[in-house]
Each structure stands twice: as structure tokens, then as C-alpha cells.
Amino acid sequence: MRWFSRLPPDMEAAVYRETAGETVKWTGRSSGETERGQGWIMMGAGGVVALANLAPALLAISALLGWIFGGAKLTSDDVSAISGLFFFAAGVGLAVFGWRLQASAERVVWAVTNIRLWRIVANGVTGPRIVQSWTRGEILNVKRITWRSGQQALQITVRQRGGDEDPTYYIVGPSDLDAATEALLAMD
Numbered sequence: 140m141r142w143f144s145r146l147p148p149d150m151e152a153a154v155y156r157e158t159a160g161e162t163v164k165w166t167g168r169s170s171g172e173t174e175r176g177q178g179w180i181m182m183g184a185g186g187v188v189a190l191a192n193l194a195p196a197l198l199a200i201s202a203l204l205g206w207i208f209g210g211a212k213l214t215s216d217d218v219s220a221i222s223g224l225f226f227f228a229a230g231v232g233l234a235v236f237g238w239r240l241q242a243s244a245e246r247v248v249w250a251v252t253n254i255r256l257w258r259i260v261a262n263g264v265t266g267p268r269i270v271q272s273w274t275r276g277e278i279l280n281v282k283r284i285t286w287r288s289g290q291q292a293l294q295i296t297v298r299q300r301g302g303d304e305d306p307t308y309y310i311v312g313p314s315d316l317d318a319a320t321e322a323l324l325a326m327d
Contacts, residue, residue, distance in 0.1 A: 146248060153261040154250050157270055161252035164322035167315050171244025178244065181237025188230030195223020243269075249310050251322035256295070258308065273297045275326045279305055283316065291316055293323075 146154065146168055154166055202217035243260045250257040256278060260269040280296040293310040310319055 150246070150248050150259075150261045153259055153268060154248055154257070157257060157259055157272075158250060158252050158255075161254050163250055163252050164325060165249075165251040165315070165319050167249050167310065167319060168245075168247065171247060173309055173311060174244035174247060175241050178237045178239075178241030181240060182234045183237075185230045185232070185234030185237055189227050189234060190230070192223045192227040192230060195220045196227035199224040249319070251319060251326065253325070253327050255326070256297075256323065278323070281320065281323055283320065293319055295323075 146166055150168060151166075154163065199217065199220040202211070202213060202220060205211035206213050206217075246261045248257075248259045248261060250259065255272040255274055258269075258271045277298040278295060279298055280294070282294045284292050284294050286292060290311060293316055294307060295310065296305050296307045299305045310316070
């Protein structure tokens with residue numbers, strides 16, 4: 140993954156809009172390889188679920204159309220096929236979410252201010268921006284790691300708000316990781 144020392148003007152504007160009132164200590168943008176990998180996994184899983192439930196979904200649609208327009212009665216087989224329709228829709232939804240993640244991969248910006256760590260997915264082809272932030276108390280662990288490829292990354296585990304498992308994020312890139320670590324340690 141590569142890092143850019145300067146952000147494009149639209150991303151810089153997004154960072155400063157979100158971090159208004161805070162002092163930005165560090166910003167970085169990755170090439171999005173991590174998000175693209177996650178997107179491929181979700182698209183693949185969604186495709187498998189959708190394809191596995193395609194036949195029951197088609198049977199359910201046929202049965203529902205017969206029931207609505209033809210007055211046919213629904214049998215127990217038709218009702219069980221309707222559950223396949225829901226699984227098909229879930230698979231399609233997962234695949235669409237994976238596609239959106241892939242499409243926004245190069246729009247992810249990280250920023251460290253004097254108060255928070257920010258992850259901003261700037262406006263792009265996937266719709267509205269997504270903004271997440273964590274205070275120093277919500278950052279559970281920061282660890283510098285080296286992947287098998289030799290690439291360096293910061294592994295950051297944050298406290299999940301209202302969820303079961305604390306998520307881990309990766310700030311990846313060969314440069315600026317020292318500056319990012321320094322900025323994270325200097326947070327109030």
C-alpha cells in the first residue's frame with residue numbers, strides 16, 4: 140500500500156470539515172488494498188449465498204405471483220421456498236455491500252487530531268461519507284506489525300460502541316507510520 144503525504148483537495152476539505160475545532164496532527168490515505176480485499180470476500184460470500192438460493196427464490200416468486208394473481212393456494216413447499224427468497228436477498232445485499240466497500244477503497248482517509256483518531260470515507264461513488272472516530276480512551280491497543288510481504292502497518296483495536304467484539308483497523312503504508320504513532324501517543 141502507498142501513502143500520500145498530501146491529500147487531494149476534496150479529501151482535505153472532508154478532513155477539516157469533520158475535525159473542526161480540533162488540531163490535526165497527522166493525515167494519511169492508503170491505496171485501499173485492505174478494503175478491496177474485504178470487499179472481494181463479501182462479494183464472493185454474497186454471490187455464493189445468492190446462487191445457492193436462486194432456485195428456491197425463483198420458485199417462491201412463481202408461487203407468490205400465482206397466489207396474488209391466480210388465486211392459487213400456498214403449500215408448505217411454497218412457504219419453505221419463500222425462506223430461500225430471503226436468503227437470496229441477503230446474499231445480494233452482502234454482495235452489494237462488498238461492491239460498495241471496494242468502490243470506496245481509495246477514498247479512506249485517516250486523521251489523528253489532538254483529541255481523536257478519525258476514519259473518514261470521503262464522498263465518492265458509494266454515496267454519503269462514512270465517519271468514525273475514537274478518543275484515546277476508546278483506543279484499546281496500537282501495535283506496529285510487519286506482514287509476510289514485509290509491509291509495515293499499525294494495528295489499532297478500538298472499543299466497539301454497542302457491539303460484541305472490538306474491531307481492529309489497519310493503517311498501512313511504508314511511510315508516515317512513525318508520524319502516525321507519534322500523533323496517536325500525543326493525543327489528549
